[in-house]
Amino acid sequence: MQAARTAYPLKWRIMDALEGVAAAIWPARFRRATPYLMLLPAVLLVGLLVLGLIQIADASLRTLDTTTFQFSDDYSIANFRRALTEPLFLVVARRSLIAALIVTAVTLIFAFPYAYLMVRTASPGLRKFLLIALFLPFFIGQVVRAYGWLIILGNQGMVNEALGLVGVAPMRLIYNYPAVLFGLVQYMLPFAVLMLAPALTAIPEELEAAAGSLGANWVRTFIHVVLPLARPGFIGAGVVVLTLSLTDFAVPAILGGGSQDFVAIAIYDQFFRTSDQGLGATLALMLVALGSILVGIVFALFGAGTLAMGRSRA
């Protein structure tokens, strides 16, 4: 009897061929190493970053000769000495660090109710609205958003025009530190909500109901049930917001009016304005180190939160 044409369809043949190719490239005896093979893309990516860091480290130890604009062949720690002693870099580093801490705290405070409402609301319409409002800023981009604030908050912007209608003279709402913090919080909010939402989703609603049935009011339930269980989300969101704020360039550059530089701007200046790539590399390394230390402290104190994918001690 002739076999039906569909008994061994073309798709299966293709799959067999692909499996044959895969077996030739990666024989069965290598199977135990397969999980490590999965790591290869990540290793390649991190490896490239490490290579870049090694190059940056090399550049950081070379000083610029301003008579030839060539870098020294010898290594020295002169750039590190400058970075640690010149007032400009200390001011900028302190400003960046304080801003990162403030922005992280404020963003988490704003992000939590947003994420909680988005996760717990019974209204599909409201959930959709909150999701759209959350993702919309991602499509706009940081620079455009910062310029948007210039239009809204500028001397001739919408806010000042509205104030003018009630007789208030135009006031400077941008080009200062609070404006930079405001812009960063607005930029970071979606990141924080996205990191918090999975942690809140993982808290069974029944726990809150049980706390209520045992006599806890909303505040006690929030403090003793929701907040502790949401800690992994707070840690994940906090780490992401902290590191992104610490290294931000566009918001302080656009909303700071030139007088609220962060470390990233100081790095840019050294690379592109004074052509001193050695000092720029030094500042870049120090920023990486500062960010890594901060994240390390958070992980040491609180665990990795949602970033540990459920394996943290939180």
Place this chain on the structure above:
Amino acid sequence: MKRFRPTLSQLSRRTFLQATAALGGASALGLRGAHAQEPEKPAEIIVRAWGGSWVDSLKAGVSDGFTKMTGIAVRHDLTEDNEIQPKVWAAVAQNRVPPIHINWDTTTNATKSALRGVTEDLSDLPNLAHVTDLAKPAGLEGFPIVNTYGYVYVLAYRPAAFPDGPPKSWKDLLDPKFKGRLAFYNDGIGFHFPAQVAGGGKLEDIPSNMQPAWDFITKMKAQQPLLGEDPDFTTWFQNGEIDAACTISTNAREARKNGVEIEWVVPEEGAKFDTDGLWIPKGLPENELYWAKQYINHALTKEAQQVWLDGLGLPGVVPGLTPPKDLVDDPSYPTTEEDFQHLIRISSKVQVENESEWFSKFKAIMQG
């Protein structure tokens, strides 16, 4: 009789350029047969330029004429001058073809590239025979850069904010009513030298003792000025954010063209005068180098300079240019010896060697 026709690689660069420059001149005179001897034309040449009215002026004055003359398209690369520099330096260091044919650059920035040895020598451009001393980069051997015009960092102001008449001194900006209403470049460029005079110092003390400048800038910091780049000044004037700024006159003129009421002066302490120029990075194929040089040579013709610099409102390096009507007898358009007496000019070499320290000092004051 067969004539020996060397390949491009067999020609020494100078011999080649002398020959082709002569042929170029011949072709400009209408000797069409000369075109047969020109090196192969690239489809396009890439000129790095500043955007907005800057590139519009270059296109109208130089690029369009060059394309019409040679048939070679000109692409303007609007990468910032500071950002193209490391790319060009890296390309030359790695023996790669650089990403641009011509860099339109500040003379200070270009001097860095010249000191690093990444610029082609332009001494053999035929039109250099007809330019003023301004075209020659001070303190450098030969012509690694050709300065193409000068500009002044003027004190630009909104007349409405100065009801008693134009500001006479940079010190006038210390009036408390201007708190938060002033603007400077974010690295202080253009303001260091007049600040030295306004602070009671001497220009001869630059760079050894600039404490008077830093003291004056510290006083100015209390005014909480905005700090930005060229486009910011025009925007800030247009949006009513500032009343006065130390900026290149071109930016102020651009704001005025856009309907903003704005004037400018050279205060009694003086104003910084500087130049921009064109240069060619090393590493181009010989034929492209030739046509890049032809571009710069064309930029030094009176016709090209007149249109280009009418757009920018800046004085060129070719004698006999006519100032734009709105800039006749304007201090930002110096043409006579007397005009230059009110302007401060410090050699590019001194600026380049000390710029990093000055920028840091200015920023340390303003960021503190």
